[in-house]
Amino acid sequence: MEYKNLLYSKEENIALITLNRPKVLNALNLEIITELHNLLDEVAMDEEVKAVIITGGEKVFAAGADIPFMLGLTPTEAEKLATAFHATFDRIESLDKPVIAAIAGFALGGGCELSLACDLRLATEDAKFGQPEINLGVIPGAGGTQRLSRLIGVARSKDLIYTGKIIDAQTALSYGLVNEIVSNEDLLAKAKKLAKGLASKGPVALAAAKKAINYGIEVDKYTGNCFERQCFALLFSTQDQKEGMNAFLEKRKAQFKGN
């Protein structure tokens, strides 16, 4: 499928999705969000793909939702837009493959929220994060109030969302908002290396780990632990479990097949 606002390529088992609206710093409108959703559906069905990278390229991740696009929305239209954003970001979370956000430059507003839906975040030294919606008279509308507070805690989320302040990569790292800081030149190479490492793991076990963490954090610990046990038990029906444990005993690298 052709995408107007996205670049898409596959390298071995890795899917690389690049936001491609450079003139507006990859601002997110309904069209790019819908395209991203469709592409994620495509990636979900592609058995060759074992890990996904979402990036905005070398200069900017995304400067937020498209402000001119939002300006004249009625509440009903805003709700429709919010539903589309939520559906796309939920699709990242429900994708049974790990998704890495490779972030250079600004990840603001909806751009920061997009990164929050990903499993892991790599950021360049010059990356900047924030939820500046308050300065536009609104609040984060694509899951930011929920995902940010789950990831970095309520106090820091309130600080970012109430003040609209922008933080640098080091601060984001200290908050646990990003997993690692890398140099600008290394961003894509590091993201690919990480993705390839994940692609070599058992895909069924990785998908189970993602589900157990993502669903488990939404429920009480007892329910989460019950769910974890079921995911764990189910993995004993896979060839990958036999392969992983036999490989350990035979002192060789496991060759997982995803079944």
Ligand code: DAK
């Ligand atoms: N939307 C549209 N265009 C944008 C944009 C944005 N968010 N951010 C930048 N641009 C455009 C600029 O207008 C400019 O276009 P031209 O003037 O050249 O035509 C071009 O990108 C380059 O930007 P600048 O000239 O401003 O570049 P600078 O390097 O000087 O500044 C900046 C970079 C990122 C600091 C600045 O552009 C900026 O402050 N941008 C806005 C950041 C922001 O406020 N982001 C939050 C947007 S609100 C919802 C879903 C989601 C959300 C809300 C509701 N529902 C569906 C209901 C989320 C809301 C947001 O994300």
